Amino acid sequence: MLKQKIGCLLTTCLLANTLINAAWAKAETKAGYQAFIPHNWKLLEKVQGDLNGDGQADLALIIENTSPENIVKNDSLGSPELNLNPRKLLVLFKKPQAYQLAASNDFLPSEGDAESPCLADPLAEGEALAIKNGLLKIGLHYWLSCGSWYVTNHLYTFRYQDQSFKLIGYDSNDFHRASGDITERSINFLTGKVKSTSGKNEFAESRQPVKTEWTKLKNKYSLNLEQVKFNEHYEFK
Known part of the structure; x- marks a missing residue:
């Protein structure tokens, strides 16, 4: 029953996103950023910075639907209720008299996860959204209260070029809560180089030297923010 209900919710959410995107396509420029937040949605994150090099303070927002229909009962481990309301990422360019929608993404994780009810909100810890040195960064933090000893962080870095936001970097690290072992991976999509690090430990100095290995991506990736x-979970190879 839960899977059927979730399927219906996802279909409803996709339809709602289609209608919202169609409305934005007709009116992409609005005076204040609040005008881009649909009725019954709320603002979760807001950061400011110049993303297109014009000296204006652009905005990146994360918004969330607040429909009570997307709050479902959980009979498994974890929270007794799961918030499956969809979230969106919006990037707004600052214009002299208004904001203009530059990009959006409909694939952010929700607060709750029906497949992993023990998973904490991936956007609740750390810096989920940032603009630094003209780059847009989205960070996700994965921690489960049951079923896994690992804590994993993902950081996606985008740069505005060729009229779109391109994924230029991806960083991940895994921490084992029992052993303290840490592994890290950093990808530069512009050069295709991958830096992998192992041997670090959170609790004590490692008995083994930290090992760093440089490799090259076998595949080429060209992903826009919308994609x-x-x-x-990506496995870039």
């Missing part, structure tokens, strides 16, 4: 599915 990246933050609610899925």
Whole structure:
């Protein structure tokens, strides 16, 4: 029953997103950023910075639907209720008299996860959204109260070029809560180089030297912000 209900919710959410995107396509420029937040949605995150090099303070927002229909009962481990309300990422360019929608993404993880009810909100810890040195950064933090000893962080870095936000960097690290072992991976999509680090330990100095290995990506990736599915785990190879 839960899976059927979730399927219906996802269909409803996709339809709602289609209608919202269609409305934005007709009116992409609005005076204040609040005008881009639909009725019954709320603002979760807001950061400011110049993203297109014009000296104006652009905005990046994360918004969330507040429909009570997307709050479902959980009979498994974890929270007794799961908030499956969809979230959106909006990037707004600052214009002289208004804001203009520059990009959006419909694939952010929700607060709750029906498949992993013990998973904490991936956007609740750390810096989920940032603009630094003209780059847009989205960070996800994965921690489960049951079923896994690992804590994993993902950081996606985007740069505005060729009229779109391109994924230029991806960083991840895994921490084992029992052993303290840490592994890290950093990808530069512009050069295709991958830096992998192992041997670090959170609790004590490692008995083994930290090992750093440089490799090259076998595949080429060219992803725009709209294409990246933050609610899925990528294995860039």
